[in-house]
Amino acid sequence: MSNRRSRQSSSALRISDDQMIDLVSKLCQLLPEIRERRRSDKVSASKVLQETCNYIRKLHREVDNLSDRLSQLLDAVDEDSHEASVIRSLLM
């Protein structure tokens, strides 16, 4: 894989441009903000990385919120009902 070559060359200090472009584009697809802003076609790597970090933190918060809610719902449901099992599986 071509990435491997560039990967080998890329250390913590350097990363090939192609690699970065590829990853940045992937991240762009995932990041809603960047997707909207993409029209400018000028997304610096650092910006993308920052957005990624922010987005991941946001996702973490979301997961926590949903976990809380599911826990509350679980409390409201009978322990041995299948809903409870479903919720538990979701919370895993």
Add this chain to the structure above:
Amino acid sequence: MNHHRHHFVPDFETDDDYVNANTNSSSSNLPRKPIIGEEEDGDLMELLWHNGQVVLQNQRPNTKKQPLSSSAAVKLHNGAPPPPLDHNLFIQEDEMSSWLHYPLRDDDFCSDLFFPAAPSSERQTSNQVTAARPPVPSTVRPPEPSSMRPPAPSPVRPPAPSSVKPAVRNFMNFSRLRGDFTGGNGRGESGPSIAKSTVRESAKVNPSATPASSAAREPDLTRRTDGADSRGAGDLGSKSAVDGGGAYTVGHNRKGKAVVTTERTSENLGASSSVASKSEIEPLETIVDERKRKEREEVGSTECRNEEAKQGRGSSSTKRSRAAEVHNLSERKRRDRINERMKALQELIPCCNKSDKASMLDEAIEYMKSLQLQIQMMSMGCGMMPMMYTGMQQYMPHMAMGMGMGMGVEMGMNRPPPPPPPFMPFPNMLASQRPLPPQTRMGGYPAVQASDPSRVYGPNQQFDPNSSQAQFSGYMDPFQQFRSLYPSQPPQFQNQAASYPSSSRVSSSKESEDHGNQTTS
């Protein structure tokens, strides 16, 4: 003894000492003061990085003693007999000798750092140092300092004030120094702030360093280390060994080596310096290392590069070189920024043990996708819980299972293999929310999905008004679509054909915003 001091801010003291020295008095005075002031810890540390060999990490006990030797030198200068404490220190660290020789230089380094102006003094000190280095025996401290003193044109240092005072100065200096770079971040900052300071400091250093290529810098370090062969060998060896490992030096390509070396040497030598406050020191060390590195670079630059830089600047290509410098600076800043973000991202991603940037980014992407899917599923689960109350219990497990499998993503959920077809809508639903890869097995439902967004939106709001996910608006779509458009489609659903009426009731009740009218049929 001064252990407590060491614990708290050895770095600061040392830095401050030097800084103060630089700022307060002429460049030359400073080195002495720290020594005199018994800021030995500080002195040692500073010297360590100045020498480029950074050998003398923060071994408090050693540092204390070493400074004594330096202080001894100072004392000699002042006329006081040097304490023989050096011996044990020197035995352990030959670098100390080089350090001893450098005390003068420290001032220069610091001054260069802050007030890049005293090349002459630096040269003098460098000359001194080089002169002093060769004959530096590990145990012959007292005579060397004394020998250094006479030739050293370093300005007379005022007698070291009480240890407390230098400490205070150190603190202030350090904060000032930090302020210079980072706008006043706390000393024991976390990585990002340190990294930022590093960036700034590197930026600061760059101007002086860029004139000479990084290659030139290495030779400088090498040159300096040559003075003390034993030291140099050890240092170089350690440097080369750690080139790849400096986590802290990720952002500093050129200086990375030096910095890494600094840290490594400090770690190697500083086994004893790992005082109780090691944890506290480490962040400081990073800062100090950074400064050390800078100063080392400064030294190197001052040593040989200054002349070169000056000559270069004097040439006609000054403007070009300046532009190149600026470009390099900006490039380095950009790289540092990117590296900062990469590190932060790496911290966010769990179980990310990849040191490679590309693989780390790949993992980040995968992790983000899995997080998104997980959130969607949990949202659906949350949304469906109320549905269970409304009598859709039979759907719930199926849907949940379908969701789990339909996603095709293992998110830690152990689900049995789901009945396939009826649950395609969920993947579709998710797909509608996000451009998920085809792994979600999108069937022919996209059209179906789009048909009832408005219809579903209301009921969805009822169930999960606080759900911020747009997915929620869609999660009912497949469901309702099933009921309305594909009542008999999924075989599994037919098992629950009885539930269809109820589900339709539910949907109708939902639409009428009436949860309870399930049995209207």
